[in-house]
Every structure is written in C-alpha cells, then in structure tokens.
Amino acid sequence: MGKKKTPEINSSSTADIAFLLLCYFLMTTTMGDQSGLQRRLPPIPDKDQKVENQKANRRNIVIVRINSADKLFAGSEPMDISLLKEKMKEFLSNPADDPNLPEKEPKEIEGKTYMVSKGIISLQNDRGTSYQAYIAVQNELVKAVNELRDEFSMREFGRKFAFLTEEQQDIVKKAVPQNISEAEPKDTGKK
C-alpha cells in the first residue's frame, strides 16, 4: 500500500532547464570555421643584402599582376583568370624543358633525387585592386601548386597528396615547393 504512494520528483521541467542552457550556448558561441589560404610573408630585407635577393634568373620569375581595374596580367600579356592555372602549371613544371621556362635543379630529398623547379611566381597588385580579385588569383595559384603536388604524388607513391603519410607529404612539399612571392606594393592606382 505505502509503496505506491512514494512521491516522485517531477522531472518534466529538467527538459526546459536544459533547453534554456542550450539556447544560452547557441546565442553566445560561434561555430569555429577558421579556414583560409596560409602564406608566409618575406622578411624585411636588410639594407646590405638587398641586391642579392633580386639576382634570381629572369627565366625563373613570372610576374602576375592585378591592376586597379582588377585586370589580370601574367608575364606581360593580359589573361583571363580561367587560363591562369594551366599557364602557371606549365610554368612550374616545364615539361618540355623550354629554355624560356624555369630551370630545374636536382635535389636530394630523403635519399632520392628529384628535379625541383626553381620557378617563382611573383604576385603584384595595385592599391586599388579589390580584395576579392586578389584572393581569386591567390586561389588559382594555390590550386596550380596543389594539382602539381597531386600529380607528383600519383607518380611517386600512386596516391593523391591528401592520402599520403606525413613523411611522404613532406617529401612532396619539398619536391614541389609553393614559391609565391608577394612583392612590395606599388604606389599606383588611387583609392
């Protein structure tokens, strides 16, 4: 008789309490989506060594330029952004050993010798260039390097870059370097 009448704690309101907590956390927090294009800025050159830095061979440098009207120039000719990736891949890989494209240098990485391109992409922009266009070009350049790394990984390890082990990825990163330099800003284009 007595057993049946033991009063139970009414638990239906715990759900409400939990909902309140949930709402609080939903309002005060943000989903952490921090992704982007990672870069290393060149250090400020010392006054004495300034000359040496610019001695890189002419054939090893391509200048990609975005002017203040967001028009793209690769080398010296105007170019559409959709063609930039292929052009840069050709520049960095130099498949036909064209004397006008960057030279390659044998380099020993982890016991094997690879031909590493010495090509450098120099990215220049005006003060009036829009950030959107700048990032779009940066993205194409990164995509070109990433595709070259994928091709290299397929040749060497039979797998795409993302599926390699960390040591293998390091080898690929050294064999296909991401040489994108962001030049000193030019003071042209008003805004």
Place this chain on the structure above:
Amino acid sequence: MSKFGGSNNKKNVPGISSGSLSDIVFMLLFFFMVTTQLRETENKVIVKLPEASESAKLERKDLSANINIGTPVRHLQSMYGTDARIQLNDSFKTIADIRDFIAAERDAMSEAERSLMTVNLRVDEDVRMGIVSDVKQELRRCSALKIMYASRKPGGE
C-alpha cells in the same frame, strides 16, 4: 476491449514518458558546447569573406590573432563613416596600433609557441588592397610573417 480509447479503460492508457527528453536535450547541449567556442569580441566591421576553393583549415586556433578589416556596421556608420577600417580586439585602430597588438598577442603565448603564431586576416571582399598592403607591410616590420587570408569554401557558409 478495443485498444484505442475505450471509455472504461481510460486509466490504463500509458502516458508518453518525458523522462528521456532531458537526456536528449543535454546531448544536444554537449554537442554545441564541444563544437562551438565563445565569441570573444563583438564585430564592429562587416566582414563577408571572399570565396576560395583551396582554403585549408587552421590547425592551432588558439595561436591565432585576428585582424578584421571592413566597413563599420550600420549603427556605427554615422560616427565612423563607410570607409574600410581596421578592428583589433574590440575597437577601431590604425596601422600604427598593429605593432602593440602583435606584441600583446605574443606576450599572451608561451615562449615555445610564439613562432607558430598565425595572424588571421579577416578582410571583407569589397575592401581595396591598399589598406591590406599597409597591414601586411606593418606585419612584416613586426616580423609576424605567418599570415592567413581567411576565406570560405564556395557554396558553404
């Protein structure tokens, strides 16, 4: 005798137990607590990140310093105008303040991790490159060379 709502067996209709409801909500709560982080600063500039398909995740979120650049939010436009401004922590700053900001961020980190600090540039897509170049030059002068252009994957938020 019928299963549904006979007038004589009203007492035996089982109520839906709501005891597990709180468990479900708590699970949701824990999910959100784990996947989100507290918002530290209030956004004073509008930042709509540009799209980039090759964007990669930042590995050490705790080692990043945020610099926001964009036009001020609507209710601040009467005071600050619509020109792009730099926001560090909670207030509008100028290029000259970046040095102190970087130094303060460095001080907050342990000595071993200082070299791993990434400066996360959150820039609105409509901003002109002039101000971004100025910020980059200043960062080079402070030798905070690891930077990231924050962007979002196309299609996603």
